[in-house]
Amino acid sequence: xxxxxxxxxxxxxxxxxxxxxxxxxxxxxxxxxxxxxxxxxxxxxxxxxxxxxxxxxxxxxxxxxxxxxxxxxxxxxxxxxxxxxxxxxxxxxxxxxxxxxxxxxxxxxxxxxxxxxxxxxxxxxxxxxxxxxxxxxxxxxxxxxxxxxxxxxxxxxxxxxxxxxxxxxxxxxxxxxxxxxxxxxxxxxxxxxxxxxxxxxxxxxxxxxxxxxxxxxxxxxxxxxxxxxxxxxxxxxxxxxxxxxxxxxxxxxxxxxxxxxxx
Amino acid sequence: xxxxxxxxxxxxxxxxxxxxxxxxxxxxxxxxxxxxxxxxxxxxxxxxxxxxxxxxxxxxxxxxxxxxxxxxxxxxxxxxxxxxxxxxxxxxxxxxxxxxxxxxxxxxxxxxxxxxxxxxxxxxxxxxxxxxxxxxxxxxxxxxxxxxxxxxxxxxxxxxxxxxxxxxxxxxxxxxxxxxxxxxxxxxxxxxxxxxxxxxxxxxxxxxxxxxxxxxxxxxxxxxxxxxxxxxxxxxxxxxxxxxxxxxxxxxxxxxxxxxxxxxxxxxxxxxxxxxxxxxxxxxxxxxxxxxxxxxxxxxxxxxxxxxxxxxxxxxxxxxxxxxxxxxxxxxxxxxxxxxxxxxxxxxxxxxxx
Numbered sequence: 001x002x003x004x005x006x007x008x009x010x011x012x013x014x015x016x017x018x019x020x021x022x023x024x025x026x027x028x029x030x031x032x033x034x035x036x037x038x039x040x041x042x043x044x045x046x047x048x049x050x051x052x053x054x055x056x057x058x059x060x061x062x063x064x065x066x067x068x069x070x071x072x073x074x075x076x077x078x079x080x081x082x083x084x085x086x087x088x089x090x091x092x093x094x095x096x097x098x099x100x101x102x103x104x105x106x107x108x109x110x111x112x113x114x115x116x117x118x119x120x121x122x123x124x125x126x127x128x129x130x131x132x133x134x135x136x137x138x139x140x141x142x143x144x145x146x147x148x149x150x151x152x153x154x155x156x157x158x159x160x161x162x163x164x165x166x167x168x169x170x171x172x173x174x175x176x177x178x179x180x181x182x183x184x185x186x187x188x189x190x191x192x193x194x195x196x197x198x199x200x201x202x203x204x205x206x207x208x209x210x211x212x213x214x215x216x217x218x219x220x221x222x223x224x225x226x227x228x229x230x231x232x233x234x235x236x237x238x239x240x241x242x243x244x245x246x247x248x249x250x251x252x253x254x255x256x257x258x259x260x261x262x263x
Numbered sequence: 264x265x266x267x268x269x270x271x272x273x274x275x276x277x278x279x280x281x282x283x284x285x286x287x288x289x290x291x292x293x294x295x296x297x298x299x300x301x302x303x304x305x306x307x308x309x310x311x312x313x314x315x316x317x318x319x320x321x322x323x324x325x326x327x328x329x330x331x332x333x334x335x336x337x338x339x340x341x342x343x344x345x346x347x348x349x350x351x352x353x354x355x356x357x358x359x360x361x362x363x364x365x366x367x368x369x370x371x372x373x374x375x376x377x378x379x380x381x382x383x384x385x386x387x388x389x390x391x392x393x394x395x396x397x398x399x400x401x402x403x404x405x406x407x408x409x410x411x412x413x414x415x416x417x418x419x420x421x422x423x424x425x426x427x428x429x430x431x432x433x434x435x436x437x438x439x440x441x442x443x444x445x446x447x448x449x450x451x452x453x454x455x456x457x458x459x460x461x462x463x464x465x466x467x468x469x470x471x472x473x474x475x476x477x478x479x480x481x482x483x484x485x486x487x488x489x490x491x492x493x494x495x496x497x498x499x500x501x502x503x504x505x506x507x508x509x510x511x512x513x514x515x516x517x518x519x520x521x522x523x524x525x526x527x528x529x530x531x532x533x534x535x536x537x538x539x540x541x542x543x544x545x546x547x548x549x550x551x552x553x554x555x556x557x558x559x560x561x562x563x564x565x566x567x568x569x570x571x572x573x574x575x576x577x578x579x580x581x582x583x584x585x586x587x588x589x590x591x592x593x594x595x596x597x598x599x600x601x602x603x604x605x606x607x608x609x610x611x612x613x614x615x616x617x
Contacts, residue, residue, distance in 0.1 A: 160341055163312045166332035167339040168359030169408060178358075182349045 033233050041234030050219040058199035061138035062192050069143050073150035091144045099204025102140055107209050133210040138199035146195040153187025190253045197246040264288045264444040270318035279468040286446055291438050293455040294448040296465035302448035306414045311335045323411050338405035342417035344397040346389045352400050353385045359408035375403040395426040415447040452492050453617050456538055464488050495586035496541040498522035502531045524582030528558035528611045537616050545613035546587040549606045550597055558611040565603045
């Protein structure tokens with residue numbers, strides 16, 4: 001057998017630390033839940049409600065994000081317009097803003113003291129301390145994932161394919177739905193799942209705008225600070241399992257998209 | 264059918280300069296030019312995918328300058344086929360038949376598939392099809408909505424040579440059959456010769472010559488056109504006497520080519536009307552009867568001598584004018600001048616027939 005080079009030895013060792021560092025907490029979590037803890041947590045209606053609320057709000061956030069974000073992504077991919085770079089940068093901005101800060105910012109806009117909140121309250125939507133607030137916070141922190149994935153997907157579609165559709169009698173809107181969207185469906189789908197997953201795991205901005213009703217992450221934090229680790233752990237485990245499931249789904253889609261490139 | 268009036272376009276460093284062009288109904292019109300000359304841009308302007316900075320586009324007697332492509336009644340085929348990869352062959356062809364009844368769509372697809380010999384492919388996925396197959400499907404898709412005008416952007420350049428000749432023949436037959444106004448852009452002068460009723464040569468965003476292909480090739484208006492076309496000796500004639508006995512398994516045969524007083528031994532694929540092209544550097548000039556094995560030996564008078572750098576270009580009259588290229592050294596050794604008689608010889612394989 002060929003002797004591995006020094007590089008392979010050193011880099012493998014360093015890499016092993018990373019793998020261990022990522023894996024150990026998750027595994028430890030699995031083994032630390034006391035017997036019956038998981039079943040107990042699942043039987044707890046507060047836990048069930050929190051998880052349903054989280055998944056539901058994340059789904060709403062993703063749907064609204066897709067409705068509003070995918071058209072923007074298409075414009076960013078296809079049109080040269082004044083301020084395109086600015087908007088592209090703006091879309092990325094929530095990634096670098098600390099999430100509690102994002103929550104406070106949303107609170108200012110959607111609170112009753114400001115036009116945004118007052119406008120929506122006329123429509124019967126209250127944000128602060130209510131479900132629309134959760135959805136808004138989720139959209140704010142996760143929409144960039146969907147927009148960027150969609151934009152990259154659209155960029156990979158040869159614009160001349162759209163040109164051909166135009167000469168075959170398709171208006172720009174029809175071309176979008178019959179050519180651009182189907183051809184970037186994998187990017188759109190994986191972008192949507194990434195957005196959904198990011199929305200499920202959001203805590204910092206939600207806790208500022210809507211503490212009650214509690215989403216799963218807020219519930220975990222609440223149990224941890226009120227009752228301690230033992231009570232927070234089973235709920236945390238459920239959330240982790242959901243996240244892993246979503247993650248596996250995403251990897252599956254990436255694999256389907258490009259078996260060679262996916263790692 | 265298509266009329267461009269002073270069409271100009273400026274995109275960055277690239278520009279089209281007041282293009283004026285008229286393509287007649289039913290005509291096969293070829294725009295010939297090197298890569299980057301603006302051929303594709305011109306097609307996209309006619310299709311409505313690009314809007315000219317100034318000028319007018321007329322199709323079928325209507326000013327369509329402001330109209331979007333979906334309301335222009337043109338079909339467009341790009342060089343790399345660009346089939347929709349998410350649709351099967353049948354759906355690709357049916358793409359432009361939106362709004363027709365299912366029965367009508369089926370009939371249309373069936374007749375196009377028969378015409379283009381792709382019936383066996385209709386239920387296939389796009390990936391995995393050969394370039395020639397994809398090209399036929401793209402053509403079927405462009406033809407399906409029965410547009411008044413067909414725009415072809417280098418339709419043959421993505422194919423390998425045998426396929427290219429075949430599809431070229433088919434394009435010609437198809438045009439004869441459908442009599443569709445066709446605008447075809449290419450950088451290949453052979454394509455233009457074989458297919459075109461008229462040719463326009465485009466250079467750096469400007470049309471430099473328009474005319475029937477033979478005239479453009481015989482009488483290039485500028486050195487650019489002459490050099491771009493690149494062949495000094497071009498004859499239109501007839502191939503006869505294909506000798507198929509010698510090499511029954513080959514696809515090419517020894518044959519005769521005749522164009523007026525000129526008779527040549529050639530290597531050809533088939534009999535019938537054809538062009539023969541001989542590059543001037545393939546012709547060997549000598550004062551004495553050559554003993555070479557070359558099949559074609561001609562005798563003629565030098566009528567013109569032109570020195571260009573290290574090369575000398577001779578025109579000899581051998582019944583028709585024939586151009587030969589010599590180095591300055593061999594020219595001096597031969598001691599040729601206008602009026603001198605000389606022998607010309609070249610191999611049968613040096614003649615390109617198409």
